[in-house]
Amino acid sequence: MHNEPLAFRMRPKNIDEIAGQQHIIGKDTALYRMITKGHVPSMLLYGEPGIGKTSLAYAIAGTSQMPFIALNATVSGKKDVEEVVAEARITGKVILFLDEIHRFNKLQQDTLLPHVEKGSIVLIGATTENPFHDVNPAIRSRCGEILQLKRLETEDLITLLNRALNDEERGLGKTSIKMNDAQIRKIAEGVNGDARKALTLLESIISASDEEDGTITVEDWLIDNLIGRIGLVGDKKGSHHYNLLSALQKSVRGSDVNAAIFYLANLLETGDLVAVSRRLLVMAYEDIGLASPEVGPHVLAATEAAVRLGMPEARIPLANAVIEMCLASKSNSAYKALDAAIRAINDGKTGDIPLHLRDTHYAGAAELGHGGYQYPHDTPIGSFGGWVNQQYLPDKIKDIEFYEPVLAGDEKKLAGIYERLKEFKKNK
Incomplete structure (x- = not known):
């Protein structure tokens, strides 16, 4: 009987056994x-858990037949790195697979990096975090390849599951198992592209199934029961969490209700209500803005209610807020106007505040020439309120315009008023 988990036993022995990832390791890449011709470059493998980073490293080592050492940066120390260096001196060249490479500390780097640079150690680093954010530049610069792995497609997982069921040496091939193609597909579709989960689930299903006359029969209800909740859920402090937040905002901005609700559901499963609520509130003013000004207060009320309620009830006001934002008229004109003003200031487009706008609440203001401000409320203009034609910007930039209205929703009215006031300034 095997002691190792099925997912461990079924790791590919060479790169021809890799399931999926053809954009990285397909025969036309x-x-x-390079690997089949004996050259293995240092590289970083980036992607979510369970999609084959470790398997790819082992397969590369199996194909190249080079000495292979695997370490985890979270538990390895300087002594472990020194042992790798010593092995490289003996063998001439060694592949070091370093999992969680973003946790590599400076002392370990100082010991290892010179040997990576001269080529005696081939470094294959794996990380679930964005390497451009979380991997030390010293390591990145020595890795010629930064490869982003993808979730496996259903057909890739079906191939992997069938291989496990038929492999007599490493898999379940010596066991008589009654299982149909539809059941295998259900497993493949239920793990969201995660090869490790697919093999672990298969092993659990086989272990929990009834055996009669030497044959294990898999039943549909058991698959449904064990699949459980497997989604895009990730670590709320990791890169995937920020990818989900980004996907939520872009789906709302694109008015796709179903996609936005899907990403909201995944985010809520991480339990980080504060981050989700903060992002929704920013979106209400960044992406909805002046076109639907009532949305901001609505989202604020929804997020405050969510934090006060906690999960699972918090999902209710947040769902309302997301759908309202998706279907609301949208404008980003307000924050773009402010950003334009900030750029102008940073570019030196400034000037003195006009004298009539300066503070006059002190003795001697008139002696400095401050004053002459006309109070707009004293001059009503239709139903708009008060307005007078006086200069507010400094002389050097008096004609600059930062605000460009978006003709959407309620902002159409604001845009009309803005244009009329510009005409009044020209005519008076």
């Missing part, structure tokens, strides 16, 4: 050709 440069990496495949």
Whole structure:
């Protein structure tokens, strides 16, 4: 009987056994050709858990037949790195697979990096975090390849599951199992592209199934029961969490209700209500803005209610807020106007505040020439309120315009008023 988990036993022995990731290691890729010809470059493997980073590293080592050492940066120390260096001196060249490479400390780097640079150690680093954010530049610069792995497609997972069921040496091939194609597909579709979960689930299903006359029969209800909740959920402090927040905002901005609700559901499963509520509130003013000014207060009320309620009830006001934002008229004109003003200031487009706008609440203001401000409320203009034609910007930039209205929703009215006031300034 095997002691190791099925997912461990079924790791590919060479790159031809890799399931999926054909954009990285397919037979028509440069990496495949390099490895089959005996050249293994240092590289970083980036992607979510369970999609094959470790398997790819082991497969590369199996194909190249080079000495292979695996370490985890969270538990390895300087002594472990020194042992790798010593092995490289003996063998001439060694592949070091370093999982969680973003946790590599400076002392370990100082010991290892010179040997990576001269080529005696081939470094294959794996990380679930964005390497451009979380991996030390010293390591990145020595890794010629930064490869982003993808979730496996259903057909790739079906191939992997069938291989496990038929492999007599490493898999379940010596066991008589009654299981149909539809059940295998259900497993493949239920793990959201995660190969490790697919094999672990298969092993659990086989273990929990009834055996009669030496044959294990898999039943549909058992698959449904064990699949459980497997989604895009990730670590609320990791890169995937920020990818989900980004996907939520872009879906709302694109008015796709179903996509926005899907990403909201995934975010709520991480339990980080504060981050979700903060992002929704920013979106209400960044993406909805002046076109639907009532949305901001609505979202504020919804997020405050969510934090006060906690999960699972918090999902209710947040769902209302997301759908309202998706279907609301949208404008980003307000914050773009402010950003334009900030750029102008940073570019030196400034000037003195006009004298009539300066503070006059002190003795001697008149002696400095401050004063002459006309109070707009004293001059009503239709139903708009009060307005007078006087200069507010400094002389050097008096004609500059930062605000460009978006003709959407309620902002159409604001845009009309803005244009009329510009005409009044020209005519008076």
